[in-house]
Amino acid sequence: MGDASAATYDHDLEVLVIGAGFSGIYQLYHYRKLGYSVKIFEAENDLGGVCLSRNRTTYPGIRVDMPVPMYEFSLEELWKDWWWTERYPGQKELFAYFAYVNEKLDVKKDVCFGTRVVEAYFNTDENRWIVKAENAMVSIIRRTGLEEKTIDFKGKRVGVIGTGASGVQISQTLGGMAEEHAPEKLIVFQRTPNLALPMRQTKLDRETQEKDKVHYPTLYRRRRQTTAGLHYDRFPKNFFDASPEERLLLLEHLWQTGGFSFLFANFQDVLTNRDANNEVYAFWRQKVWERLKNPDLREKLAPTVPPHPLGAKRSSLEQNYYDVFNNANVQLVDTLSCPIEEITPQGVKTADGVEYELDLIVLATGYRWAIHGVDGTTIKDKWKEGVYTYLGLTCAGFPNLFFVFGPHGPTAVCSGPTCAETEGEWIISCIKSLRENNMTRIEATREAEINWRQQVMDEAAARLFSTAKSWYMGANIPGKAVEILMYTGGAAKYTRICNEVAEKGYEGFIISKV
Ligand SMILES: Cc1cc2nc3c(=O)[nH]c(=O)nc-3n(C[C@H](O)[C@H](O)[C@H](O)COP(=O)(O)OP(=O)(O)OC[C@H]3O[C@@H](n4cnc5c(N)ncnc54)[C@H](O)[C@@H]3O)c2cc1C
Known part of the structure; x- marks a missing residue:
């Protein structure tokens, strides 16, 4: 099954979809059914979108934060024969999932890969977009640019700058490596602590999923009716209307359940009432402190005074993130009190003049993206x-x-x-x-x-x-x-x-x- 080529489609389309991630594939699926002439232009070389593009986003420990069956299409023709091996799938399994989606829906025949839309103008005489695309160059520089397979961390001095979602996943993976593969030193440069929540990752077998699939239609209907597009919603009570015992019971239950339930199935006012949020933060902090041996680290990773309300900034899901800081080869550098001044040939230099010598630096600092409107404005x-x-x-x-x-x-x-x-x-x-x-x-x-x-x-x-x-x-x-x-x-x-x-x-x- 050959992929489409951009050059072939320099003629009219009724619908052009840009991007072959979840959104683009879903659009293609429906327009085909409705009989439209439709193609996808995709800058990368495979399906799956931002968290799967092999050339842009890949790093040790990369996985999604949504439990099975939330990070997949709700189309029965897809989920009925697909089996995951982990509750929170990693990138490799997601590659396999999108390959399966292609096998089932024959998506690729309508995707022009390596085709980046660079400019678009609207022709007001014909009510059509004129779209200019070019072949995307494959970049060899990756923002979070290390692949487990190709880079050997053993005995290396590694710096991770950033503690967002990727920073947490990379740090816990590298920091938790068995001694024979582990870096000699892992230094995590943290500006703002990530108020990370327990993932509670588990293996999944086919038998369990077979039983669960009976409920999938209900779960997928439910996820359209909730605040966060998940299968659960906020607890319909304000924090201070509950008794202290009730509060503790719910918080403990959500903590053990794991995932974003601690934010999105919590008392309904946790993201609106600062006092309620502070109480939930205190519970979270206590849980984190119990896992950290060093009082200084406790204060840096889970400060007494909340750096911001829990949930006001994206929390990541973690598995062993806090535990790895107890390891002798893992160090935390607080760049809020002492910012990074320079990346030097030797490593990273902070404002106090200290230079951290590093063999590898992982920039886990995030991801950044001319369509002209009718008056020419972009x-x-x-x-x-x-x-x-x-x-x-x-x-x-x-x-x-x-x-x-x-x-x-x-x-x-x-x-x-x-x-x-x-x-x-x-x-x-x-x-x-x-x-x-x-x-x-x-x-x-x-x-x-x-x-x-x-x-x-x-x-x-x-x-x-x-x-x-x-x-x-x-x-x-x-x-x-x-x-x-x-x-x-x-x-x-x-x-x-x-x-x-x-x-x-x-x-x-x-x-x-x-
Ligand atoms: C590591 C990681 C983990 C994540 N985990 C979760 C999670 O657990 N839960 C969750 O809900 N979300 C998660 N996300 C967010 C994720 O981006 C979305 O859930 C999902 O990818 C959105 O799909 P999409 O199709 O709308 O967009 P995208 O996946 O961003 O797809 C857009 C596509 O458009 C292409 N494109 C962009 N510009 C152009 C152009 N000019 N021309 C041609 N093609 C172009 C891109 O190459 C890309 O393939 C995660 C993201 C990352 C990076």
Whole structure:
């Protein structure tokens, strides 16, 4: 089955999907069924999106934070014959999953790989996008650039800069290696402690999954109705309305359950009431302290005073992250009190003049991405002073253009596959409705996006997110406006609002034809 080639598709398409991750594949699947001419342009060389692109994101210990069966498509034709081996799948297994998706859905025949969209203009005479793509070059420099298979850590002095999701996964993997493979020294450079939660990873066998699959249809329906796009939701009681015994019972239960349940199945006001959040933080801190022998490390990794409310910044899921700091070869350097000044030929130099000699440095500092609107403005320019979208799905001045899992949608506070499906379905039925009504152009009004931006801001103001300096707020990119980038009112409410807009004849949009 040969892959499509970009050169072959320099003719008209009814729908062009950019990106072959969960969102793009889901779009392709449905447009094919509806009989549209559709292709995907994908910059990388395989399916699976950002957490699978072999050339961009790979590091020791890489895995997802959603338990089976949440990080997969809810299509029965896919889940019924697919078996995972771990509750929180790692990258290798996800590669296998997307290969299986391809086997079942024959996705690749409609994907132009190695094809990066670099520019797009809207032709107002024909109501069509003219898209320019080029062959993507495979980069040999990886941001978090080490592969377990190709790099031998044994006896090396390794520095990990950053304690976000990748930093935690890399540190616990390298720090927990058996002596015969372990680095001589692992130095973790931490600016902000990650308030990491227990993953409770387990192996999965086929028999258990066979039994569980009876419940999958219910779970997948449920994940569309919850705050975080998962199969559980907040406990319907405020923290201080519960007795101390009840509080402890729920916190302990969630702690043992593991995963994001500690945030998203907790008392309903934990992300809105600072006092409740402080209590939950104190519980979390105590649990972490019990695992750390050194009092100084306790204070650095789980400070007495919360660095920010729990959940206001992305917590990672960890397996043995805190335990590895008890190992003699693992050291933590606090770069908040003493920032990194320079990467030197020998290693890393901090502001106090200390130079840490390192053989390998892992930059676990995160990931960063010209579409011209009708007046020639690019999205980047449009968002210079702040993000404006309508429903987190499109924006004024950019007709017939939709995005999934983007800014002003529930995105980072919702499961990726859930967003891919719920937002994706909204877009698909919108495009279908245009065709049924012989319309060729849909564009959000400026007024609608101003109102949506306000709703996004209002939802965030009722929560604790803005109290943390994080990528949720765009605070990780210098020069970018610091403001909430997600709709934080919950995925279920978000979907309801989007559906109401559609039911009201796509309120807030101007629909027309040539
Ligand atoms: C290590 C890691 C772990 C994660 N774990 C979780 C998790 O546990 N739960 C969760 O919900 N989310 C997780 N995520 C977030 C994850 O990004 C989303 O869940 C999911 O990938 C979103 O799918 P998507 O298809 O919308 O976007 P993406 O996966 O980002 O796919 C977008 C695709 O578009 C392509 N592309 C981008 N620009 C262009 C262009 N100009 N031209 C052509 N192609 C382009 C990219 O190459 C990519 O393949 C994780 C991310 C990482 C990196």
